[in-house]
Each structure stands twice: as structure tokens, then as C-alpha cells.
Amino acid sequence: MNILVIGTGYVGTTTALVFAEMGWNVTGLDTDAQKIQQLEKGVLYFYEPGLEELLRKHLGTGQIRFTTNKDKAIQEHEAIFICVGTPSRPDGGADMRYVKQVAEDIGQTMNGYKLVITKSTVPVGTQEQVTGWIQAVQKGSFPFDVASNPEFLREGKALEDALNPDRVIIGTNSKRAENLLRTLYRSIKCPIVVTAPRTAELIKYASNAFLATKISYMNELARLCDQLGVNIIEVANGIGLDPRIGTSFLQAGIGYGGSCFPKDVSALIFAAKQNHIELSILGKVVNVNQTQPLYLLDKARERLKSFANKKVAVLGLAFKPDTDDMREAPALRIIDRLLSEQAKVYAYDPVAKLPADVQYESVASCMALEDAVQGADAVFLCTEWPVFQKVDWTKMKGIMNRPNLFDGRNLLDSDEMNAIGFFYQGIGYE
Ligand SMILES: NC(=O)C1=CN([C@@H]2O[C@H](COP(=O)(O)OP(=O)(O)OC[C@H]3O[C@@H](n4cnc5c(N)ncnc54)[C@H](O)[C@@H]3O)[C@@H](O)[C@H]2O)C=CC1
Numbered sequence: 291m292n293i294l295v296i297g298t299g300y301v302g303t304t305t306a307l308v309f310a311e312m313g314w315n316v317t318g319l320d321t322d323a324q325k326i327q328q329l330e331k332g333v334l335y336f337y338e339p340g341l342e343e344l345l346r347k348h349l350g351t352g353q354i355r356f357t358t359n360k361d362k363a364i365q366e367h368e369a370i371f372i373c374v375g376t377p378s379r380p381d382g383g384a385d386m387r388y389v390k391q392v393a394e395d396i397g398q399t400m401n402g403y404k405l406v407i408t409k410s411t412v413p414v415g416t417q418e419q420v421t422g423w424i425q426a427v428q429k430g431s432f433p434f435d436v437a438s439n440p441e442f443l444r445e446g447k448a449l450e451d452a453l454n455p456d457r458v459i460i461g462t463n464s465k466r467a468e469n470l471l472r473t474l475y476r477s478i479k480c481p482i483v484v485t486a487p488r489t490a491e492l493i494k495y496a497s498n499a500f501l502a503t504k505i506s507y508m509n510e511l512a513r514l515c516d517q518l519g520v521n522i523i524e525v526a527n528g529i530g531l532d533p534r535i536g537t538s539f540l541q542a543g544i545g546y547g548g549s550c551f552p553k554d555v556s557a558l559i560f561a562a563k564q565n566h567i568e569l570s571i572l573g574k575v576v577n578v579n580q581t582q583p584l585y586l587l588d589k590a591r592e593r594l595k596s597f598a599n600k601k602v603a604v605l606g607l608a609f610k611p612d613t614d615d616m617r618e619a620p621a622l623r624i625i626d627r628l629l630s631e632q633a634k635v636y637a638y639d640p641v642a643k644l645p646a647d648v649q650y651e652s653v654a655s656c657m658a659l660e661d662a663v664q665g666a667d668a669v670f671l672c673t674e675w676p677v678f679q680k681v682d683w684t685k686m687k688g689i690m691n692r693p694n695l696f697d698g699r700n701l702l703d704s705d706e707m708n709a710i711g712f713f714y715q716g717i718g719y720e
């Protein structure tokens with residue numbers, strides 16, 4: 291069975307490469323000719339550890355190829371994964387225009403049986419919608435199935451997650467589709483859950499919203515820890531040892547960002563509202579997350595009195611380490627507020643770049659961490675890049691104007707930083 295992956299972004303490129311690694315012949319299709327040209331040359335246009343090596347390997351083996359020719363691609367492949375974006379609409383719902391476009395492309399062009407698999411994160415009911423969109427434009431009566439197969443990979447660990455998933459969720463009522471998907475995933479060792487399409491679609495949103503809830507819970511608790519003089523990291527360790535709670539996603543900080551948690555939580559709240567249900571807990575999760583970067587700024591303002599004309603170094607821009615993805619990065623909320631309060635902002639990230647927006651024109655983007663820190667009145671650490679732990683902080687203190695360190699990811703050791711002579715403030719941790 292030949293596999294076509296439509297949309298060669300983070301998920302599409304990873305999906306294509308993982309299936310190539312499993313021995314399938316895969317084609318990646320995108321409307322963005324520039325992306326396709328780069329991928330064809332073996333160049334990954336985004337930062338994701340390990341992916342470029344695999345891309346080059348499978349361009350070499352001939353198991354992967356890329357194209358912008360959608361008609362030919364759709365006709366030549368039986369299994370078609372939809373991996374296009376589903377961004378937020380202004381009302382909070384998921385923007386389904388790209389998925390609809392792909393469904394119509396498939397419907398208009400198909401020339402035989404197609405298994406259409408939605409990997410994009412899509413609202414409950416999308417499997418039925420995609421079926422309808424295909425049927426509405428079909429030129430012949432070719433059979434097809436639409437299945438839901440949500441993706442759970444994390445950026446920065448995309449390959450590891452996609453090659454070793456915790457589970458594969460298959461949402462279908464068709465035995466033919468189930469059998470084909472079981473065949474496609476035959477070399478993956480993990481539980482395969484076959485369920486109704488609507489259930490599969492909700493499992494994806496429920497997972498992301500649950501993880502976001504864990505984070506906001508810890509972030510709110512961290513604010514109490516600051517008042518009580520209790521260390522949130524130790525609290526997280528203590529509760530995480532209970533397997534019912536688990537150790538992961540208990541890290542307090544300046545909040546979650548990225549292309550998924552904010553949009554998926556908001557899409558789930560929107561879908562609930564459409565169904566006259568209020569997901570009130572998730573409303574609070576969003577509220578805590580939106581105020582969390584400001585919480586660290588408030589702490590810093592207490593210390594500095596005012597940000598006006600202060601030199602502030604922002605270390606770490608990406609929404610998390612090991613990615614250059616700046617979508618909904620909490621560092622941007624911090625920078626926006628610092629700029630509005632007339633601070634002089636110097637930014638450094640090992641790989642990520644500030645968006646080329648007019649609002650960031652006054653920010654100095656530094657090539658070296660020292661350049662950002664030199665003469666600073668405060669450092670804000672916004673992404674927990676491991677390399678920041680290896681920095682010679684004694685040296686950094688020496689080159690700063692005032693040794694104020696606001697650690698938005700609780701990355702550094704507070705005792706060590708205090709011993710060096712920093713004023714150190716984390717989140718629920720000092
Ligand atoms: N980024 C992530 O870590 C994860 C994302 N997801 C979900 O996967 C989906 C895709 O996410 P990303 O890969 O981050 O998006 P992305 O924005 O990086 O990539 C989407 C790609 O689709 C292409 N595209 C749009 N319309 C097209 C069309 N009609 N035909 C062909 N290509 C088209 C775009 O040019 C782009 O390259 C979203 O629904 C997202 O929520 C799920 C799990 C993880």
C-alpha cells in the first residue's frame with residue numbers, strides 16, 4: 291500500500307518519515323512549493339531533532355518523495371493521511387478550511403478505493419463532515435472510508451514519540467479501514483484502540499485539555515507556594531510519586547504555549563458551548579495560563595520598581611526547548627509587556643527567532659547569550675533549554691548591571707544562584 295501524506299508541516303513530515311522508516315513507500319504533498327523544494331533537497335525547514343537525518347536517509351533509499359502535484363498524488367495512492375493545520379478561528383472554534391479543501395481535492399480526483407485518514411486535530415463530527423465533503427464533489431461512485439487517527443507527538447520529541455507511541459487510536463466503523471490501518475501500523479509496538487470516529491476525535495482534545503489542566507493547576511498552586519514559602523518543585527515530586535497522579539506535566543512555569551494546547555483547549559470549550567455545556571474547569575485553565583507570564587512580571591516589577599529604561603535580557607524564546615516554534619510562546623507575552631512598559635529588551639534563543647513583526651523591531655536579537663546579558667538589570671528565563679544550566683552564571687553576574695534573575699521555568703538551582711549573589715525568583719520557587 292502506498293501512503294500519501296497531505297500537509298508537510300511538523301506532523302505531516304514526521305508521519306511521512308515514520309512510515310518510510312517502517313518500510314512503506316510514502317509521498318508528501320503540500321501546496322507550499324517552497325517547503326516541498328526544500329524537503330526534496332533533504333533540508334528540513336523547521337528545527338526538530340533527528341528528523342533531517344531521517345529525511346536524507348529515506349530520500350536516499352527512495353522510500354520518500356515529495357510533490358505539489360495533488361491530482362497525480364491522490365490518484366496514485368490508496369492510503370491518504372490528512373495532516374493540514376486546524377488553527378483557531380477568532381471565535382475559538384477550529385478553522386476547518388484546509389481539511390475541507392483536501393477532502394474536496396480527494397473527492398474530485400479519486401479514481402478508485404481510498405482510505406482517508408484524518409491525523410489533524412479535528413472537532414467531533416469531522417469524520418462525517420469529511421465523508422460528506424468527498425461525496426458532494428465525487429465524479430464517479432468510487433468507494434472510500436474516512437477514519438480518524440489522531441496524533442499525539444510532541445514538538446522537540448516528534449520522532450521519538452511517533453516511532454514509539456503510547457497508543458494508536460483508530461476511529462472507524464469500517465472493518466476494511468480498521469484492517470488497513472492495523473496493517474500500516476503493524477510494526478509499532480503499543481496498544482491499538484479501535485473506537486468510533488467521534489470518540490477518537492474527542493480523545494485527542496480530551497488528552498491535550500487534560501495535560502493543559504495539569505499545568506494550570508500546578509501554576510496556580512505555585513502562586514500559593516510563593517505566599518507560603520513552599521517549594522513547588524518538591525510538591526510536584528511528592529505528589530507525582532502517586533501513580534494515580536504521575537510525575538509528568540507538573541512543572542510550574544510561565545504557562546503553556548505552542549500551536550496546540552491553546553488552540554485545542556479553546557476549540558473544546560467552543561464545541562461544548564455549541565452543545566450548551568459549559569466546561570468551566572477549562573475556562574479557568576485558560577485564565578490561569580493567560581495570567582501566568584504576567585505573574586512573573588509582577589514579581590519582577592516588585593523588585594525593579596519599574597521597567598522603564600531598564601535593560602532586560604530575555605533568554606529562551608521558543609514555547610519549549612528543542613524547537614524553533616514561536617507559536618503562542620509565553621516569552622512573547624513577557625516581551626510585549628516589557629516593551630509596553632518601556633524596557634530595553636535583548637533577546638537570545640539557541641535556535642528560535644522572534645517573529646518578523648513590526649512590534650519587535652526595537653528588540654535586540656542577540657547571537658550570543660553574553661550579548662543579551664551584558665549590562666542587564668534583569669534576566670528573564672523563558673524556555674528551559676538545557677544549555678542555560680551549563681552557563682557560567684558567576685561570569686554572567688559579573689557582566690550584569692544588577693544581578694536579578696527571574697526564572698520562568700524553574701530551571702536553575704535557587705541555592706546556587708543565591709550563593710553566586712543573584713536575586714533569584716522562580717515560580718513557586720525561590
Ligand atoms: N505540531 C504538533 O506538534 C502537532 C500538531 N497536531 C495537529 O496536526 C495538524 C497539523 O499541525 P502542524 O503539522 O503543526 O501544522 P503546520 O502548519 O506545520 O503544517 C500544515 C501544512 O499543511 C499544508 N497545507 C495546507 N493546506 C493544504 C492543502 N490543501 N493541501 C496540501 N497541503 C496543505 C501547509 O502548507 C502546511 O505545510 C493540526 O491539526 C495540529 O493540531 C497534532 C499533534 C502534534
Ligand SMILES: O=C(O)[C@H]1O[C@H](OP(=O)(O)OP(=O)(O)OC[C@H]2O[C@@H](n3ccc(=O)[nH]c3=O)[C@H](O)[C@@H]2O)[C@H](O)[C@@H](O)[C@@H]1O
Pocket residue numbers: 411441442443444445446498501505538539540541542543544545546547548549550551609610
Ligand atoms: O496536539 C499537539 O500538538 C501536541 O501538544 C502537546 O505537545 P507540544 O505542544 O509539542 O509540547 P508539550 O511538551 O506538551 O508542551 C506544551 C507546553 O506546555 C508547557 N509545559 C509542559 C509541561 C509542564 O510540566 N509544564 C509546562 O509548562 C511547555 O513549556 C510548552 O509550552 C502534547 O504534549 C502532545 O501530546 C500533542 O500531540
